[in-house]
Amino acid sequence: MAKIMTVDDSVSLRKLVASALKAAGHSVSEADSGQSALSVAQTTTFDLVISDLNMPGMDGLTLVGQLRKLPAYRSTPILILTTEMDPQKKQAAKAAGATGWLVKPFDPAQLLATIRKVLD
Amino acid sequence: MTKSLSDIQIELLGLFFEESAEGLQQLESGLLALEQSKGGGADTINDVFRAAHSIKGGAGSFGLTEISTLGHAMEGMLEDFRSHRTEPTREMLASLLEGVDWLRNALDARKAGGSLPIAGVRAFCDQLETLRGSVPGTPTAIEKVASAAPAVALRIDFLPAPRILESGNEPVRLLRELSRLGRAKIATDLSRLPGLADIDASLCYLSWHIELEGNDVSAKAVEEIFAWVDTDAVLRIEPVLAKPIGQDVAAAEVAAPALVQAHPVPDAKSQLASTDGRADTAIGSIRVGVDKIDLLMNMVGELVITQSMLGVIDDEGSLDSRRVEQLREGLGLLARNTRSLQESVMRLRSVPISVVFNRFPRLVHDLGQQLGKQVELKVNGQTTEIDKTVVEKLGDPLVHLVRNSLDHGLETPEIRRAAGKSEIGVIEISAYHHGGDVVVEVRDDGRGINRDRVIERARQLGLLGENESPPEDAIRDFIFAPGFSTATAVTDVSGRGVGMDVVRRNIRALGGDVFVETTVGKGTCISMRLPLTLAIIDGQLIRVGNHAYVVPLLSIIESVQVEPKRVSKFQGKRELYRLRDKLIPMIELGQVLGMQSWQRSEESLMMIVEADNAPIGLLVDELLAQQQVVVKSLETNYERVAGLSGATILGDGSVAFILDTTAIGRLVRGTPSGAHAA
Numbered sequence: 001m002a003k004i005m006t007v008d009d010s011v012s013l014r015k016l017v018a019s020a021l022k023a024a025g026h027s028v029s030e031a032d033s034g035q036s037a038l039s040v041a042q043t044t045t046f047d048l049v050i051s052d053l054n055m056p057g058m059d060g061l062t063l064v065g066q067l068r069k070l071p072a073y074r075s076t077p078i079l080i081l082t083t084e085m086d087p088q089k090k091q092a093a094k095a096a097g098a099t100g101w102l103v104k105p106f107d108p109a110q111l112l113a114t115i116r117k118v119l120d
Numbered sequence: 121m122t123k124s125l126s127d128i129q130i131e132l133l134g135l136f137f138e139e140s141a142e143g144l145q146q147l148e149s150g151l152l153a154l155e156q157s158k159g160g161g162a163d164t165i166n167d168v169f170r171a172a173h174s175i176k177g178g179a180g181s182f183g184l185t186e187i188s189t190l191g192h193a194m195e196g197m198l199e200d201f202r203s204h205r206t207e208p209t210r211e212m213l214a215s216l217l218e219g220v221d222w223l224r225n226a227l228d229a230r231k232a233g234g235s236l237p238i239a240g241v242r243a244f245c246d247q248l249e250t251l252r253g254s255v256p257g258t259p260t261a262i263e264k265v266a267s268a269a270p271a272v273a274l275r276i277d278f279l280p281a282p283r284i285l286e287s288g289n290e291p292v293r294l295l296r297e298l299s300r301l302g303r304a305k306i307a308t309d310l311s312r313l314p315g316l317a318d319i320d321a322s323l324c325y326l327s328w329h330i331e332l333e334g335n336d337v338s339a340k341a342v343e344e345i346f347a348w349v350d351t352d353a354v355l356r357i358e359p360v361l362a363k364p365i366g367q368d369v370a371a372a373e374v375a376a377p378a379l380v381q382a383h384p385v386p387d388a389k390s391q392l393a394s395t396d397g398r399a400d401t402a403i404g405s406i407r408v409g410v411d412k413i414d415l416l417m418n419m420v421g422e423l424v425i426t427q428s429m430l431g432v433i434d435d436e437g438s439l440d441s442r443r444v445e446q447l448r449e450g451l452g453l454l455a456r457n458t459r460s461l462q463e464s465v466m467r468l469r470s471v472p473i474s475v476v477f478n479r480f481p482r483l484v485h486d487l488g489q490q491l492g493k494q495v496e497l498k499v500n501g502q503t504t505e506i507d508k509t510v511v512e513k514l515g516d517p518l519v520h521l522v523r524n525s526l527d528h529g530l531e532t533p534e535i536r537r538a539a540g541k542s543e544i545g546v547i548e549i550s551a552y553h554h555g556g557d558v559v560v561e562v563r564d565d566g567r568g569i570n571r572d573r574v575i576e577r578a579r580q581l582g583l584l585g586e587n588e589s590p591p592e593d594a595i596r597d598f599i600f601a602p603g604f605s606t607a608t609a610v611t612d613v614s615g616r617g618v619g620m621d622v623v624r625r626n627i628r629a630l631g632g633d634v635f636v637e638t639t640v641g642k643g644t645c646i647s648m649r650l651p652l653t654l655a656i657i658d659g660q661l662i663r664v665g666n667h668a669y670v671v672p673l674l675s676i677i678e679s680v681q682v683e684p685k686r687v688s689k690f691q692g693k694r695e696l697y698r699l700r701d702k703l704i705p706m707i708e709l710g711q712v713l714g715m716q717s718w719q720r721s722e723e724s725l726m727m728i729v730e731a732d733n734a735p736i737g738l739l740v741d742e743l744l745a746q747q748q749v750v751v752k753s754l755e756t757n758y759e760r761v762a763g764l765s766g767a768t769i770l771g772d773g774s775v776a777f778i779l780d781t782t783a784i785g786r787l788v789r790g791t792p793s794g795a796h797a798a
Contacts, residue, residue: 010174012136016181019128054170075322077288083177083192091351099288100348105180105188108128117297117345118288 001025002119005044007037007051007063008081013104017050017081020108021115034058038066045072048118050102053082053093061096068097077118129182136178138407140187140227145478147171147194148220152481155213162202169198175223186241187226193245194219197252206252215251217482219244273333276342277356279309282323284352291324297345302334331360408468416468419461426453459748469509473551473560474502476515480522480549487526494533494543495526500550506558510630510650514560517623521562521646522547524620529566529644539641541565554649557632563645569638574598596636600624629755631765633782635732649782657751659768659778661744662727664709665718670749670768670778677728677735679743697726697737704728704737707788709779712763731785738784747771751778763787 004026008014011032018028029046031037035058037051049067053060060080067073077099082089093101102114150168153161176191194216200206222244226236276298280291298304309327319325332342339357346355430450433443477499488495506514530536530545537543548563578584578598590598598604602621624634632650651657659670686698687706695706706726710718726737749768754761765780 010139010178012132012139013174013178013181015132015135016128019132023128054173056167056170075285075288077290083173083180094287094348094351097287104177105183107181117293117348118290120293 001027002047003027003029003045004048004050004115005029005031005037005040005046007031007034007049007055007060009033009052009055013052013081016108017111020111023108024112034060034063034066037063041067041070041073046076048115049073049076049078050081050115051078053080053089061092061098064093064096064098079115079118133182136182137227137231140175140178140223143171143175144220144224144227147175147223148217148482149478151213151216151220152485154208155210155485165198165201169195169202172198184226184230184235186236186238187223187230189238189241189245190219190223190226193248194223197248200252212251215248219248220482272337273331273360274337274339274342275356275358275360276330276332277327278330278346278353279327279355280324280349280353282325284324284349285322287349287352289349289352291326291328291349294345294349295328295330298330298332298342301341301345302332302337305331333360412464412468416461416464419457419464423454423457423461426450426457430454462748466507467505469507470505471508471511472502473504473506473511473514473558475511476518477502477549477551479515479519483519483522484526484547487523491526492532493526493530493545495530496544496546498546498548500548501552504551504553504558506551506650510558510632513626513630514648514650517626517648518549518560518562520620520623522549525562525564525566525644525646529564529568531567535567558650559647560650561645561647563643565643568640568642568644569599569636570640571595577604596638599636600634628760631751631753657749657778658746659749660727660746661770661776662740663742663744664713664740665715667713667715668744668770668774668776669709669713670776671727671729671738671781672765672778673746675730675781677730679725679727680737682724682726682739699728699737702735704735705788706737706739707784708739709784710739712784712787729781729785731782734785736781736785736788738779738781749776749778 001024004021006014006017006021006028007030008017009032014030014032018030021028029040029044031040034051034055037049038058041049051060051063058066060082064078064080067076067078078097080093080098080101081104082101083104090101099118102111106114147168150164150171153164154168172191172195176188176195179185179187179191197212197216201208206212222236222241226241229236278291278294284291295304295306299306307329309329310325312327313319313325339359342357343350343355346353349355430447433439433447433450439447480499481497484495484497525547530547531539531541533543536545546565548561550559550561550563552559574595575584575590575598578590578595578601579586581601581604583598583601584590600620600623602619604619604621620634627634627648627650630650632648635647635649636644637647638644657670658673660673660676662669662671680699682697688696688698688703690696696703697706698704708718708720710720720739721741724739724741725743727740727743728735728737749770751766752768754764754766757767761777763780763784764777765783766778767775768778770776
């Protein structure tokens with residue numbers, strides 16, 4: 001089972017993602033901002049990071065860029081969570097180094113199905 | 121799109137509602153700020169945008185379609201502002217504010233277990249879209265990919281760029297996903313693989329050619345799997361002419377088990393859970409910082425340690441002096457722990473008063489426009505923390521006071537100009553701690569309360585005889601009489617049948633009180649004094665006659681021995697005590713409390729307490745212990761008694777009344793003749 005970090009300033013959405021992941025047996029860490037996710041990442045590695053796009057302070061794209069600078073996160077799957085993305089935003093996410101994206105709204109089954117693409 | 125919610129979703133719905141309430145607040149105050157400083161700061165627009173965006177995103181994930189639709193429409197307009205495609209106009213901001221109302225109603229409806237009809241929501245969203253200048257009726261929700269495509273076979277060439285691994289995408293996992301769609305024949309192309317010495321482990325040299333067939337196979341589904349790598353790979357998808365025989369059988373055999381797992385149909389269990397679960401989430405909850413919980417955990421830890429320490433004493437048989445000492449120490453520790461624990465728990469119940477204050481910018485803005493008055497709202501002390509129950513009950517009285525100030529207090533710009541005042545009236549709402557209380561004030565710089573009109577109205581209501589001339593205090597009291605209003609016409613704004621009497625009753629029910637200060641032409645200030653908590657106070661036990669009473673520790677200034685030479689009589693009635701430079705009215709508690717036989721003794725002490733910002737001296741027989749007492753309401757258990765704020769049960773099981781020093785001060789000052797018989 002994978003070790004996953006979810007990053008979202010909205011508690012309800014973060015918990016929604018986290019509980020769905022936990023229910024599937026994954027171990028989940030939560031971070032409520034880009035900054036705190038980044039500081040956790042300095043000392044801990046994860047098999048997958050799922051981050052919200054729009055957050056106050058450090059947004060999701062900046063977080064991805066910063067994470068990719070850490071050697072341990074060079075090829076860690078990082079998914080950006082957002083509401084329906086237009087192609088430009090998708091490209092911006094990719095350019096920032098994101099592995100892919102998760103489109104809100106989702107239900108737990110969808111979420112689990114989607115992350116299979118980046119987990120063993 | 122009616123979808124039943126999963127257990128997890130239902131559980132988290134309450135959290136979403138709370139968050140949305142905060143988001144709405146942000147949205148509203150941001151929009152108001154934009155309206156005031158037209159053109160607005162980029163930060164404000166970003167905040168407002170993010171608030172709308174979060175509500176929309178959350179609502180979507182909780183299956184609240186009408187809310188996400190609203191959020192989407194508002195977000196669209198805000199995105200236009202954010203990207204400077206359009207500048208916000210007054211009309212647009214007004215519509216967005218209307219949107220906030222829609223969102224609030226929609227959320228309330230959901231909280232109550234219902235939902236707003238989607239048609240009305242759509243109509244409003246179309247208005248927003250029209251205002252934006254785009255085509256109304258653009259689809260807002262994402263349609264899921266229909267998977268009812270007929271069985272097909274596809275040939276797929278997947279040639280990843282060497283650096284694909286750096287993005288976190290692993291081709292093998294994508295191929296595994298592909299094989300879930302149907303039966304896949306995968307051939308690996310090694311042609312790009314260099315010699316062993318030249319291999320860089322971080323690069324991908326392989327490519328794949330796949331033949332895929334099955335019921336769920338469609339170019340779209342395949343594209344979706346590869347969507348994240350479309351710029352990191354060459355992907356070619358071509359249909360293969362369908363094989364007419366054996367295809368269905370093969371698809372059913374191979375693909376079916378995987379498909380069942382991948383797309384579970386919403387199951388019966390979650391459908392059943394949805395109706396009941398939703399009602400539960402409506403129960404009030406409180407958001408508590410983790411630090412507060414951690415503190416609590418610590419205290420409980422301490423408590424456990426103390427308990428085990430005391431437990432050891434119990435184990436060791438008879439009590440010798442060493443153990444008694446240990447026991448005493450343990451009990452001391454226990455007392456400290458209990459106290460910290462209690463303080464922490466009480467802190468859990470307190471919330472910042474901003475919860476109530478937040479609604480006023482909008483209220484004042486709307487009312488001001490409605491009444492044609494220009495108002496500036498100042499809000500002070502938003503972070504003042506107060507018991508949750510008090511906060512909840514404070515809302516309505518406060519709204520009433522603010523409406524009153526706006527409607528009756530503030531003058532129209534013309535009148536203000538004529539009176540030499542600024543055309544913009546000021547309403548100031550403040551909260552601050554004062555002694556053991558929290559004071560909440562509503563202050564305006566309007567016309568003040570007209571004394572003559574109050575007297576006139578009091579005569580009409582029969583509160584005052586024709587030729588009686590009441591003292592200033594009494595005039596203020598008339599305002600709180602039922603049915604009292606000096607407004608010449610009942611207006612839509614404040615004439616809603618809720619008078620100051622209701623305000624005072626509500627505040628008194630909370631153990632607080634209301635005061636009015638007013639100067640004609642200068643303005644009015646109505647302040648509400650509220651207890652910090654309803655549950656427990658620090659008390660000083662005192663003895664008066666044969667009874668024990670409790671005086672809230674926070675209202676005590678000091679206690680002194682009475683020196684007869686410092687006592688002087690004022691107008692032959694009231695006794696005053698000269699303490700340093702001050703003259704303090706002396707009050708014989710025994711008299712006030714109606715003990716006929718009580719006599720002042722030589723040993724009587726005077727306890728100086730706070731009452732309405734002025735000290736008074738209470739004569740008591742003895743100071744007993746200081747302890748915390750649990751406040752029991754007199755109203756609930758008996759009836760309100762002047763001078764007493766409640767009762768408590770002491771350690772020995774007897775009942776002691778808690779003195780309300782402010783009320784006693786007023787009781788005595790208000791009736792100077794009756795206060796002293798001695």
